[in-house]
Protein backbone atom coordinates (compact mmCIF):
# COMPACT_ATOMS: atom_id res chain seq x y z
CA UNK A 445 0.00 0.00 0.00
CA UNK A 446 1.27 3.48 -0.88
CA UNK A 447 1.09 6.22 1.70
CA UNK A 448 1.82 9.89 1.25
CA UNK A 449 3.79 11.61 4.00
CA UNK A 450 3.10 15.33 4.03
CA UNK A 451 4.92 15.98 7.24
CA UNK A 452 1.96 15.53 9.61
CA UNK A 453 1.94 11.73 9.53
CA UNK A 454 0.99 9.28 6.83
CA UNK A 455 -2.12 9.74 4.73
CA UNK A 456 -3.44 6.58 3.06
CA UNK A 457 -3.88 6.66 -0.70
CA UNK A 458 -6.79 5.12 -2.57
CA UNK A 459 -5.62 2.38 -4.91
CA UNK A 460 -7.41 1.54 -8.18
CA UNK A 461 -9.62 -1.36 -6.90
CA UNK A 462 -10.86 0.72 -3.95
CA UNK A 463 -11.41 3.76 -6.17
CA UNK A 464 -13.43 1.62 -8.60
CA UNK A 465 -15.60 0.29 -5.78
CA UNK A 466 -16.19 3.73 -4.24
CA UNK A 467 -16.85 5.27 -7.65
CA UNK A 468 -19.45 2.57 -8.37
CA UNK A 469 -21.37 2.94 -5.12
CA UNK A 470 -21.31 6.75 -5.41
CA UNK A 471 -22.68 6.49 -8.96
CA UNK A 472 -25.37 4.02 -7.92
CA UNK A 473 -26.52 6.06 -4.92
CA UNK A 474 -26.23 9.62 -6.25
CA UNK A 475 -25.82 9.53 -10.02
CA UNK A 476 -22.57 11.47 -9.60
CA UNK A 477 -20.03 10.05 -12.00
CA UNK A 478 -16.45 10.55 -10.85
CA UNK A 479 -13.78 10.88 -13.53
CA UNK A 480 -10.40 9.16 -12.88
CA UNK A 481 -8.77 12.48 -12.02
CA UNK A 482 -11.19 12.88 -9.07
CA UNK A 483 -9.34 10.16 -7.14
CA UNK A 484 -7.26 12.65 -5.13
CA UNK A 485 -10.34 14.73 -4.34
CA UNK A 486 -12.15 11.60 -3.11
CA UNK A 487 -9.13 10.55 -1.10
CA UNK A 488 -8.87 13.87 0.70
CA UNK A 489 -12.62 14.09 1.37
CA UNK A 490 -12.82 10.55 2.76
CA UNK A 491 -9.58 10.54 4.75
CA UNK A 492 -11.36 12.13 7.67
CA UNK A 493 -13.81 9.19 7.73
CA UNK A 494 -10.90 6.78 8.08
CA UNK A 495 -9.58 8.80 11.00
CA UNK A 496 -12.99 9.12 12.65
CA UNK A 497 -13.59 5.37 12.32
CA UNK A 498 -9.97 4.52 13.23
CA UNK A 499 -9.53 2.61 10.00
CA UNK A 500 -5.86 2.46 8.88
CA UNK A 501 -6.32 2.44 5.10
CA UNK A 502 -8.80 2.41 2.21
CA UNK A 503 -8.51 -1.35 1.74
CA UNK A 504 -9.93 -1.88 5.24
CA UNK A 505 -12.52 0.85 4.69
CA UNK A 506 -13.80 -0.76 1.49
CA UNK A 507 -13.76 -4.21 3.12
CA UNK A 508 -16.03 -2.89 5.89
CA UNK A 509 -18.34 -1.24 3.34
CA UNK A 510 -18.58 -4.51 1.42
CA UNK A 511 -19.07 -6.91 4.28
CA UNK A 512 -20.71 -4.96 7.12
CA UNK A 513 -24.23 -3.92 6.08
CA UNK A 514 -24.86 -1.69 9.13
CA UNK A 515 -21.55 0.11 8.57
CA UNK A 516 -22.44 0.54 4.89
CA UNK A 517 -25.88 1.92 5.71
CA UNK A 518 -24.49 4.64 8.01
CA UNK A 519 -21.34 5.34 6.06
CA UNK A 520 -22.98 5.83 2.67
CA UNK A 521 -24.70 8.98 4.02
CA UNK A 522 -21.31 10.32 5.15
CA UNK A 523 -19.79 9.51 1.77
CA UNK A 524 -22.65 11.24 -0.09
CA UNK A 525 -22.35 14.33 2.12
CA UNK A 526 -18.64 14.49 1.32
CA UNK A 527 -18.70 13.93 -2.44
CA UNK A 528 -21.35 16.49 -3.29
CA UNK A 529 -20.24 19.89 -4.53
CA UNK A 530 -22.41 22.47 -2.83
CA UNK A 531 -21.34 25.75 -4.41
CA UNK A 532 -24.25 28.17 -4.53
CA UNK A 533 -25.13 31.84 -4.01
CA UNK A 534 -28.03 34.16 -3.38
CA UNK A 535 -29.53 35.21 -6.73
CA UNK A 536 -26.96 33.15 -8.62
CA UNK A 537 -27.63 33.53 -12.38
CA UNK A 538 -29.88 36.45 -11.60
CA UNK A 539 -31.60 36.44 -15.01
CA UNK A 540 -33.63 33.43 -13.78
CA UNK A 541 -35.07 35.50 -10.94
CA UNK A 542 -35.72 38.38 -13.33
CA UNK A 543 -37.57 35.89 -15.55
CA UNK A 544 -39.77 34.85 -12.62
CA UNK A 545 -40.75 38.51 -12.06
CA UNK A 546 -41.12 39.56 -15.68
CA UNK A 547 -42.70 36.46 -17.21
CA UNK A 548 -43.34 33.34 -15.13
CA UNK A 549 -45.26 34.96 -12.27
CA UNK A 550 -47.38 37.24 -14.53
CA UNK A 551 -48.29 34.18 -16.64
CA UNK A 552 -49.28 32.23 -13.55
CA UNK A 553 -51.38 35.18 -12.40
CA UNK A 554 -53.12 35.25 -15.77
CA UNK A 555 -53.73 31.49 -15.68
CA UNK A 556 -55.07 31.69 -12.13
CA UNK A 557 -57.67 34.34 -13.00
CA UNK A 558 -60.10 31.52 -13.66
CA UNK A 559 -58.78 29.38 -10.83
CA UNK A 560 -60.24 30.11 -7.41
CA UNK A 561 -57.37 28.35 -5.66
CA UNK A 562 -54.59 30.74 -6.79
CA UNK A 563 -51.86 28.23 -6.00
CA UNK A 564 -48.22 28.29 -7.04
CA UNK A 565 -45.96 25.30 -6.45
CA UNK A 566 -42.23 25.52 -7.02
CA UNK A 567 -39.64 22.79 -6.53
CA UNK A 568 -35.99 23.71 -6.00
CA UNK A 569 -34.52 20.26 -6.54
CA UNK A 570 -30.84 20.70 -5.59
CA UNK A 571 -31.13 23.44 -3.03
CA UNK A 572 -27.73 23.06 -1.36
CA UNK A 573 -27.33 25.40 1.66
CA UNK A 574 -30.56 27.28 0.90
CA UNK A 575 -29.47 30.44 -0.91
CA UNK A 576 -31.34 29.35 -4.06
CA UNK A 577 -34.75 28.57 -2.50
CA UNK A 578 -34.54 31.71 -0.33
CA UNK A 579 -33.85 33.75 -3.47
CA UNK A 580 -36.93 32.17 -5.09
CA UNK A 581 -39.03 32.81 -1.99
CA UNK A 582 -37.91 36.46 -1.73
CA UNK A 583 -38.71 37.00 -5.43
CA UNK A 584 -42.14 35.41 -5.04
CA UNK A 585 -42.91 37.29 -1.82
CA UNK A 586 -41.98 40.66 -3.32
CA UNK A 587 -43.97 39.98 -6.48
CA UNK A 588 -47.15 38.73 -4.79
CA UNK A 589 -47.02 41.04 -1.77
CA UNK A 590 -50.32 42.92 -1.53
CA UNK A 591 -52.03 40.63 -4.06
CA UNK A 592 -54.90 38.90 -2.37
CA UNK A 593 -55.36 35.19 -1.70
CA UNK A 594 -52.24 33.54 -3.13
CA UNK A 595 -51.14 30.18 -1.78
CA UNK A 596 -47.43 29.81 -2.57
CA UNK A 597 -45.35 26.80 -1.59
CA UNK A 598 -41.71 26.15 -2.36
CA UNK A 599 -40.38 22.64 -1.89
CA UNK A 600 -36.61 22.63 -1.52
CA UNK A 601 -34.57 19.45 -1.46
CA UNK A 602 -31.10 18.02 -1.74
CA UNK A 603 -29.46 14.64 -1.29
CA UNK A 604 -26.92 16.03 1.20
CA UNK A 605 -28.25 16.14 4.76
CA UNK A 606 -25.49 18.52 5.96
CA UNK A 607 -26.47 21.26 3.52
CA UNK A 608 -30.16 20.71 4.27
CA UNK A 609 -29.62 21.39 7.95
CA UNK A 610 -27.80 24.66 7.13
CA UNK A 611 -30.62 25.62 4.75
CA UNK A 612 -33.24 24.79 7.34
CA UNK A 613 -31.69 27.23 9.85
CA UNK A 614 -31.52 30.02 7.28
CA UNK A 615 -28.61 31.83 8.98
CA UNK A 616 -25.74 33.13 6.83
CA UNK A 617 -22.46 34.91 7.41
CA UNK A 618 -22.06 38.43 6.10
CA UNK A 619 -19.68 37.34 3.32
CA UNK A 620 -22.50 35.35 1.65
CA UNK A 621 -24.19 38.67 0.78
CA UNK A 622 -21.48 40.45 -1.19
CA UNK A 623 -23.42 40.55 -4.43
CA UNK A 624 -26.91 41.05 -3.07
CA UNK A 625 -28.76 44.31 -2.91
CA UNK A 626 -28.66 45.97 0.54
CA UNK A 627 -32.42 46.67 0.41
CA UNK A 628 -33.10 42.94 0.08
CA UNK A 629 -30.96 42.22 3.14
CA UNK A 630 -32.68 44.94 5.16
CA UNK A 631 -36.16 43.79 4.13
CA UNK A 632 -35.81 40.02 4.41
CA UNK A 633 -33.09 39.27 7.00
CA UNK A 634 -32.61 39.95 10.70
CA UNK A 635 -29.12 40.60 11.99
CA UNK A 636 -28.04 38.12 14.66
CA UNK A 637 -24.80 37.72 16.60
CA UNK A 638 -22.98 34.62 15.44
CA UNK A 639 -19.83 33.05 16.84
CA UNK A 640 -17.66 34.79 14.24
CA UNK A 641 -19.39 38.14 14.11
CA UNK A 642 -22.42 39.43 12.26
CA UNK A 643 -24.79 36.92 10.72
CA UNK A 644 -28.15 37.30 9.01
CA UNK A 645 -31.21 35.16 9.55
CA UNK A 646 -34.00 34.91 7.01
CA UNK A 647 -37.27 36.40 8.31
CA UNK A 648 -40.10 34.01 9.24
CA UNK A 649 -42.48 35.23 6.49
CA UNK A 650 -39.97 34.06 3.87
CA UNK A 651 -38.87 30.95 5.77
CA UNK A 652 -42.45 29.70 6.07
CA UNK A 653 -42.91 29.61 2.28
CA UNK A 654 -40.33 26.80 2.07
CA UNK A 655 -40.41 23.15 3.09
CA UNK A 656 -36.99 21.48 3.13
CA UNK A 657 -36.55 17.73 2.83
CA UNK A 658 -34.12 15.16 1.58
CA UNK A 659 -34.88 14.00 -1.96
CA UNK A 660 -32.51 12.06 -4.17
CA UNK A 661 -33.05 13.05 -7.82
CA UNK A 662 -32.45 9.38 -8.71
CA UNK A 663 -35.34 8.14 -6.60
CA UNK A 664 -39.09 8.79 -6.60
CA UNK A 665 -40.30 12.31 -5.92
CA UNK A 666 -42.79 12.36 -3.03
CA UNK A 667 -45.14 15.11 -4.21
CA UNK A 668 -48.91 14.89 -4.04
CA UNK A 669 -49.31 17.91 -6.33
CA UNK A 670 -47.79 19.05 -9.59
CA UNK A 671 -45.28 21.86 -9.94
CA UNK A 672 -45.62 25.15 -11.81
CA UNK A 673 -41.89 25.83 -11.78
CA UNK A 674 -38.93 23.52 -11.22
CA UNK A 675 -35.37 24.67 -10.56
CA UNK A 676 -32.80 21.98 -11.33
CA UNK A 677 -29.67 24.09 -11.59
CA UNK A 678 -26.02 23.14 -11.55
CA UNK A 679 -26.57 19.54 -10.56
CA UNK A 680 -27.07 17.50 -13.76
CA UNK A 681 -23.58 18.57 -14.77
CA UNK A 682 -22.34 15.87 -12.35
CA UNK A 683 -24.40 13.11 -14.02
CA UNK A 684 -23.84 11.12 -17.20
CA UNK A 685 -26.35 11.33 -20.07
CA UNK A 686 -28.38 8.16 -19.22
CA UNK A 687 -28.85 9.46 -15.67
CA UNK A 688 -29.83 12.92 -16.95
CA UNK A 689 -32.41 11.33 -19.29
CA UNK A 690 -33.92 9.32 -16.45
CA UNK A 691 -34.10 12.35 -14.16
CA UNK A 692 -35.85 14.60 -16.71
CA UNK A 693 -38.39 11.86 -17.50
CA UNK A 694 -39.22 11.78 -13.80
CA UNK A 695 -39.21 15.56 -13.37
CA UNK A 696 -41.57 15.93 -16.32
CA UNK A 697 -44.10 13.66 -14.58
CA UNK A 698 -44.43 15.96 -11.58
CA UNK A 699 -44.79 19.14 -13.68
CA UNK A 700 -47.98 20.72 -15.01
CA UNK A 701 -48.23 20.99 -18.76
CA UNK A 702 -46.61 24.22 -19.95
CA UNK A 703 -44.89 24.69 -16.60
CA UNK A 704 -41.36 26.06 -16.40
CA UNK A 705 -38.07 24.22 -15.91
CA UNK A 706 -34.88 26.15 -15.14
CA UNK A 707 -31.45 24.55 -15.37
CA UNK A 708 -27.90 25.82 -14.79
CA UNK A 709 -25.83 28.08 -17.05
CA UNK A 710 -23.59 25.31 -18.38
CA UNK A 711 -26.36 22.71 -18.72
CA UNK A 712 -28.64 21.78 -21.61
CA UNK A 713 -31.53 19.45 -22.41
CA UNK A 714 -30.25 19.05 -25.97
CA UNK A 715 -29.99 15.29 -26.62
CA UNK A 716 -31.50 14.62 -23.18
CA UNK A 717 -35.22 15.34 -23.51
CA UNK A 718 -37.54 16.43 -26.33
CA UNK A 719 -40.41 17.04 -23.97
CA UNK A 720 -39.41 20.56 -23.07
CA UNK A 721 -39.51 23.60 -25.33
CA UNK A 722 -36.41 25.80 -25.12
CA UNK A 723 -37.39 29.37 -24.22
CA UNK A 724 -33.82 30.70 -24.07
CA UNK A 725 -31.24 31.37 -21.35
CA UNK A 726 -31.46 27.83 -19.85
CA UNK A 727 -35.22 28.19 -19.35
CA UNK A 728 -37.56 25.50 -20.71
CA UNK A 729 -41.29 24.88 -20.84
CA UNK A 730 -42.80 21.43 -20.41
CA UNK A 731 -44.62 20.62 -23.63
CA UNK A 732 -48.33 19.99 -23.63
CA UNK A 733 -48.69 16.20 -24.01
CA UNK A 734 -51.55 16.53 -26.56
CA UNK A 735 -49.43 18.71 -28.88
Ligand SMILES: C[S@@+](CC[C@H](N)C(=O)[O-])C[C@H]1O[C@@H](n2cnc3c(N)ncnc32)[C@H](O)[C@@H]1O
Nearest residue numbers: 474528531532570572603604660661677678679
Ligand atom coordinates in the same frame (compact mmCIF):
# COMPACT_ATOMS: atom_id res chain seq x y z
C1 LIG B 1 -23.39 22.86 -7.14
S1 LIG B 1 -24.75 22.65 -6.05
C2 LIG B 1 -25.96 23.64 -6.88
C3 LIG B 1 -26.84 24.37 -5.89
C4 LIG B 1 -27.90 25.27 -6.54
N1 LIG B 1 -28.83 24.50 -7.32
C5 LIG B 1 -27.28 26.35 -7.36
O1 LIG B 1 -27.35 26.30 -8.59
O2 LIG B 1 -26.72 27.29 -6.79
C6 LIG B 1 -25.27 20.97 -6.45
C7 LIG B 1 -26.18 20.37 -5.40
O3 LIG B 1 -26.74 19.17 -5.94
C8 LIG B 1 -26.87 18.22 -4.89
N2 LIG B 1 -26.98 16.86 -5.45
C9 LIG B 1 -26.01 16.08 -6.01
N3 LIG B 1 -26.51 14.90 -6.38
C10 LIG B 1 -27.83 14.91 -6.06
C11 LIG B 1 -28.88 13.97 -6.20
N4 LIG B 1 -28.70 12.76 -6.73
N5 LIG B 1 -30.12 14.33 -5.76
C12 LIG B 1 -30.34 15.55 -5.20
N6 LIG B 1 -29.38 16.48 -5.04
C13 LIG B 1 -28.13 16.16 -5.47
C14 LIG B 1 -25.60 18.44 -4.07
O4 LIG B 1 -25.71 17.94 -2.77
C15 LIG B 1 -25.43 19.95 -4.14
O5 LIG B 1 -25.97 20.60 -3.02
